[in-house]
Amino acid sequence: MTRGDMARRALLLAGLAMLAAGPARAQEAAYTLTIAGNRFDKAELVVPANKRIVLVVKNTDKTPEEFESNDLRVEKVIAPGKEIRLTVGPLEPGRYYFFGDYHEATANGYLVAK
Amino acid sequence: MIAALLIVFREILEAGLVVGIVMAATQGMPRRGLWIACGIAGGAVGACIVAGFADIIADAAAGAGQELFNAGILLAAVAMLTWHNVWMARHGREMSRDIEALGGEIAAGTRPLYAVAVICGIAVLREGSEIALFLYGVMISGDESPLAMLAGSAGGLLLGVAVGVMLYRGLVAIPTRYLFAVTAWMIALLACGMAAQAIRFLAQADIVTALNRTAWNTSWLLSEGGIAGKVLHTLVGYTDRPSEMQVLVYLLTLAATFVLMRVFGRAPDAPGLAKRAAATAPR
Numbered sequence: 001m002t003r004g005d006m007a008r009r010a011l012l013l014a015g016l017a018m019l020a021a022g023p024a025r026a027q028e029a030a031y032t033l034t035i036a037g038n039r040f041d042k043a044e045l046v047v048p049a050n051k052r053i054v055l056v057v058k059n060t061d062k063t064p065e066e067f068e069s070n071d072l073r074v075e076k077v078i079a080p081g082k083e084i085r086l087t088v089g090p091l092e093p094g095r096y097y098f099f100g101d102y103h104e105a106t107a108n109g110y111l112v113a114k
Numbered sequence: 115m116i117a118a119l120l121i122v123f124r125e126i127l128e129a130g131l132v133v134g135i136v137m138a139a140t141q142g143m144p145r146r147g148l149w150i151a152c153g154i155a156g157g158a159v160g161a162c163i164v165a166g167f168a169d170i171i172a173d174a175a176a177g178a179g180q181e182l183f184n185a186g187i188l189l190a191a192v193a194m195l196t197w198h199n200v201w202m203a204r205h206g207r208e209m210s211r212d213i214e215a216l217g218g219e220i221a222a223g224t225r226p227l228y229a230v231a232v233i234c235g236i237a238v239l240r241e242g243s244e245i246a247l248f249l250y251g252v253m254i255s256g257d258e259s260p261l262a263m264l265a266g267s268a269g270g271l272l273l274g275v276a277v278g279v280m281l282y283r284g285l286v287a288i289p290t291r292y293l294f295a296v297t298a299w300m301i302a303l304l305a306c307g308m309a310a311q312a313i314r315f316l317a318q319a320d321i322v323t324a325l326n327r328t329a330w331n332t333s334w335l336l337s338e339g340g341i342a343g344k345v346l347h348t349l350v351g352y353t354d355r356p357s358e359m360q361v362l363v364y365l366l367t368l369a370a371t372f373v374l375m376r377v378f379g380r381a382p383d384a385p386g387l388a389k390r391a392a393a394t395a396p397r
Contacts, residue, residue, distance in 0.1 A: 052323070063251030064168065066244060070338040071355060074318050076180055077247060079169040085177055087320035090327065102248045105117065 028087065030054040035065055035078070038103035049093040049113040058083040065107065069098035072111065089113070115266035121248055122270030124341070125241040128348040129157075130278030132237035135304060136230050138285035139198065139297035142209065146227055153231030154238050161242025168247060181319035184240070188312035191236045194229040195305040196371050199298050201229075203379025206294040277345075300349065302371045307351020309367040310360040317357060325359035 031053055034041040038061060047053050057067045059078035067084065068075040072091075076084050091113035100107030133150065140146040164171065164183075171179045202209075245267070252263045288296055316322040333354035337343050346352035351364060 052326075063255050064247040065251075066247070070353075071333070073314050073353075073355065073357060076318070077168055077172065077244070079172060082169065082172065084172065084180075086318055087323075092328065101244070102121065102251055 028052050028054045030056050030085070032056040032058065033098075033109070034058045034060060035100060035107060036060045038063075038065075038100065038106045040098075040100075040107060040109045043109045044112050045109065046112045046114055047089075047091070050090045052087055052089045053091075055086045055088050055111070056083055057086070063102070065103065066101035067098065068101045069096060069111075071096040072098060074098075075101070115262040118248075118252065118263040118266030119270040119273070122245055122267040123273045124270075124344055125245050125248075126271050126274030127277060127341070127344060129234075129237040129241045130274040130276075131281055131345065131348045132278075132304065133234050134278035134281035135285070135297060135300050136233055137282045138293065139202070139301055140227060140230055141286055141290075141293060142212070143227060146230065149227035149231045150234050153234035156231070157235035157238025158242055160235065160239040162246050164239065164243040165246035165250065168243070178319035178321070181315040181321075185312040185315040185319075187236050187240065188308045188315070191233055192305045192309045192312070192367065194233045194236075195301050195308070196367075196374060198229050198233070199301050199305075199371060200374050200378045202294055202298055203375040206298070210290045210294055298375075302368060303350045304348075305371060306364045306367040307347065307349075310351050310353065310356065310364045313360050313363045314353075314357070317359065322359060325362065326357050328355045329358045329361045331355045 028051075029048075031045055031047050033045060033055070035058065047055075055072075055074075057076075057078060059065050059080060059082055062080050064077060064079055066075060066077045067086075072086075072088050074086050074088065076086060078084050088111075091111075093113050096111040096113065098109055098111060133154065137146070137150060140150070168180075171183055173179060175182050249264070249267060252260055252267075285297065285300075286293065313322055317326050331354065336346070336352070336354065338347055338352065338354045343352060343354065353360065356364075
């Protein structure tokens with residue numbers, strides 16, 4: 001890799017980091033779910049109602065998973081060992097079913113908006 | 115095995131239904147089978163590429179790559195579906211006359227079916243990449259018997275294709291006079307549903323943030339997660355909890371299709387068309 005390449009790559013990374021840390025992301029509180037062994041670590045995750053939140057889903061398995069919820073209107077593939085961020089809501093108070101599309105029998109739970 | 119069958123069936127169902135409708139909507143056009151087959155093959159290859167680069171796509175655009183990609187190809191499909199409808203509004207009547215007169219193939223004067231191939235390709239690409247990732251997971255997990263899972267997946271694939279074929283058969287049983295009117299409606303609703311789904315991805319990526327409240331909830335009546343819900347989701351864009359923005363975009367797409375078909379669908383002013391109309395008239 002030449003020095004020019006490295007400089008360009010560093011610049012790109014810096015740009016991406018700035019994008020990722022942009023103001024839109026900073027305002028919303030983040031709530032985390034972790035997938036291990038085709039299961040979520042929480043059967044229920046309580047989040048505040050009536051505001052936009054960021055849902056972070058980590059996949060610690062060696063296989064891909066698709067995080068999906070018709071109730072929350074989200075679907076997103078999570079590569080092995082990666083995490084995704086989803087902006088959700090504002091949610092009415094209630095229970096919102098989510099699941100891993102590839103292993104729904106074990107990977108499922110509820111987001112509870114209060 | 116049954117789990118794999120259901121997962122693959124659910125994914126392939128959407129592609130099967132789209133291809134079924136498109137096949138019916140191009141009834142009688144020369145070499146449509148080849149165009150559609152190329153679209154499907156291209157979509158399948160694309161699906162494997164997308165699955166292979168899933169990681170990179172996901173990390174692009176500050177983590178919103180998947181959403182932007184999905185929204186982008188959905189909106190491209192909406193454009194192609196709408197263009198097809200506008201084209202058919204212009205030529206549909208003479209085409210059904212040709213089909214009735216010549217008993218099948220249309221003699222001449224159709225366009226290359228790029229749009230149709232792209233529509234099928236996108237349908238296969240979207241669903242296929244998820245299947246590819248699922249199968250990849252099955253292959254490397256090693257905790258279930260891969261052979262049984264693959265057999266189940268093959269079964270799901272066949273079932274999904276069978277549903278598409280059934281829809282096609284049902285549609286082409288419609289008298290030719292009405293066939294293109296029916297498929298125009300189906301394609302318009304398909305486009306509306308895809309536009310609403312594109313909005314869902316853009317909202318998920320925090321790009322479209324307005325009107326994100328749930329407009330209504332009919333999950334008690336028909337869940338989107340079931341097979342019936344999934345079929346309706348594909349055919350008419352049924353969503354059990356749409357956002358207000360999704361409803362708005364759905365209606366706007368429908369209105370835009372209607373207006374475009376009205377404005378550009380009439381007045382065959384091109385000289386070639388006039389000649390063809392004259393040629394078919396004496397029959």
